[in-house]
Amino acid sequence: MNPASALPTTEPDATADSERQWAITTTTGERTTGYLPPWATENPSEDDVPPQEMTARLAGIRHVAEFPGQVLRAYSPGNTTDTPQGMEILRAGITCTPYASAPEPAIPVATVWIADAHQIADLDPTGLAEIIQSLRSVADRLDHVVIPHLNDIRTAWTTHHTSRTEARP
Structure with a gap:
């Protein structure tokens, strides 16, 4: 440039x-x-x-465009109740700071906020595509590995576990 x-x-x-x-x-x-x-x-x-x-x-x-994330119910260490609260995850934005001092980029870049203030910043299109591929891999693992294991574990649990009320005379 x-x-x-x-x-x-x-x-x-x-x-x-x-x-x-x-x-x-x-x-x-x-x-x-x-x-x-x-x-x-x-x-x-x-x-x-x-x-x-x-x-x-x-x-x-600073020019900014924001894109909403997904709100999920989650537990948080800072939460004062024992119930899950809505938490936005994977919010994104495009930012351009055209007259920024080096090393800050002076061209549009993307930022993905994982949750709260946790973010992956200064992503170019390739870096953003790598994040997307990683998230797809996690989703595939949850879908094809964790769910089948959870189903198997729950079946075994239901078959072999005796609840406290059943064990009492």
């Missing part, structure tokens, strides 16, 4: 495309614009920024 192509442009007000670009305008009238992807959930445009804060504002631009 050409580093110069990642830099925002400074252009007159009349040439900015408000539907496809963000704009930050300083208190001195300098206007800096950049690409605003259609998938971004927020527009980082801002007016009346002190000129000395422009670099920090650019570094803070």
